[in-house]
Amino acid sequence: MIKLTDITKVYGKGSNAFQALRDIDLEIGKGEFVAIMGASGSGKSTLMNILGVLDTPTSGQYFFNSESVEGFRDSKLADFRNMTVGFVFQRFNLLNNMSVFENVALPARYAGLRDIKSKVAESLGTVGIEDKQKNMANELSGGEMQRVAMARALIMSPSIIMADEPTGNLDSKTGVEIMELIAGLHRKGHTIILVTHDRYVANYADRILEIKDGVIVKDYERSKEL
């Protein structure tokens, strides 16, 4: 489903230039649960952002279902983020001064879906906080915020869920709850790409990519490693 060839990412210019990714070749199939692991600053987020077309690579090719993403116009990239991927971030990235309902509904509003009410309710049901619809996002606890973010990621039923350190700002108990939700999504057929520096979190995945200084140094199935 996803194929990267020779992807590099350079931040900054001239003497400030910093190469965050080097010649990445990677294939991810439909229904996989992949964890991208590595130390802080190793390039995990950079890689995920390119996979989610939140950012563009400096060079290299990105094929999605054999189609080169490079040729996508702004509107097609936006629609890709809208319908194909759902994002969950460490910092939640909710619109703080809006209600839970409006936050979850946001992607569906851009897509112009009908019957948004029941879709929001369904998404919030999946993450277990239907009762908070009318609350403002900034009134919630960290764990609740991350559930709202997950409900937002789910509302368009994307084939891929990308989560960048989703448990990074949560206590360990809440972290486990979030990871259980993600594992549940995988069982339902979503492809999961998870970024983490935490081995326990990575253990939810079936396949682990270890990245160091912008290079994938290991790529293995978790069960075989154990």
Next chain:
Amino acid sequence: MKEVKRFLQNIRFSLQGLGSNKMTSFLTLLGIVIGIGSVIGLMSLGQGTQESIVSDLEDLGTDIVTISAGANMYDSPVMSENADEKDFNQGLQEKYSVVDESIKLTIDDYNFLGEEGIENVRDVSFTIISLQDIYLEDEESAESYSVVGTNTDLFDIYNFECESGSGFVQADIDEGNLVAVVGSEVLEEYVVGVGDVLNIGGVEFEVVGVLVEQEDSLLGSSPSVEIYIPFSVVDEIGGDSDSEILTRIILRVEDDGVLDQTILDIEERLMEFRDVEEMDFSIFSIQTLVDRVRSITETFTLLLTGIAAISLLVGGIGISNVMLITVSQRTREIGIRKAVGGRRSDILVQFLSEAVFLTLIGGVVGMGFGILIGDLAERFLGLSAVITLDSVILAVGISVGIGILFGILPANKASRLSPIEALRYE
């Protein structure tokens, strides 16, 4: 259809945005309201002042042209130093005892202009003005008034009406009758009426008419404080008045739209008649004064507009500060919106519409505020205010400009960022 729906959705987002960023919206609105209000208010005051001065002047008759001897009579001290009555009278003395004795307007000039039939000239009259001590019958003390010797045409030209009695008639002139028509404020405290006797410079005149009260003119002299007598009797009263030497010739034109040309015609013909190379008389019309006042008050309006524009600019800087504070918040919002499927065009439509709503509401409220300022100034300061299309266009233009500058440009910049750059914005 899909595009329309998407467009409307973005409009809805913009209303949501205004609602959920109440403080920012309010402060921005406040800046726009104050800015627009002050521009419209100040400009309307400038405009109103101009129009009230101009209309005061025009009430004096834009169809009237006055000729006096000497090239520069309106440089005389009367115009500038009439604050104090003593100075005023002194100025009047100096003014009418023409500095260069040799230059005079005479009855011949009047006759020439009356007979020449200059195009557009309708009526011609003249005045012989002198300052005289006036005694009421049985009174010891005298007061000085200007006494105007003239013919009956002057009453037509100035549309004089009498509140009691009537103007003198041609027969009074022919027979040299000692009759006077007085302005409504003449000897107010003595109460003069028709039939009373006025001692003018030692000669007894019978009051035959009292003029209807006139608005004070801006020209230093007003019919209300003048006394009109047949020109044929000016020789009989004291002073150096002479029924052949005129203080002014007064003409009324048919059409004040072509006044400039008529004035040129008069200049040319009168110079020819008087056989002079350079003008030794001056021609004055209210229209000339109106034009001068217009240009002065326009400068004044421009000054007020400048002050308002500065206040708008200061307001704009205030707005931009508020906007800058929220830019990081809004940039993150743009990042979030793009990450979940918002297109660049969606972001632009949303922020453009936010700015339009803010400036629209601010514009309308600001206009009301400006009209209120004008109204209050009218009511409590006695100024006059006139709202012009100019000021509305300027104010709305500037507020839309501010909206675009401080609302849309940052949003446009943010919409160009990749979602992740926008999300990372601190």
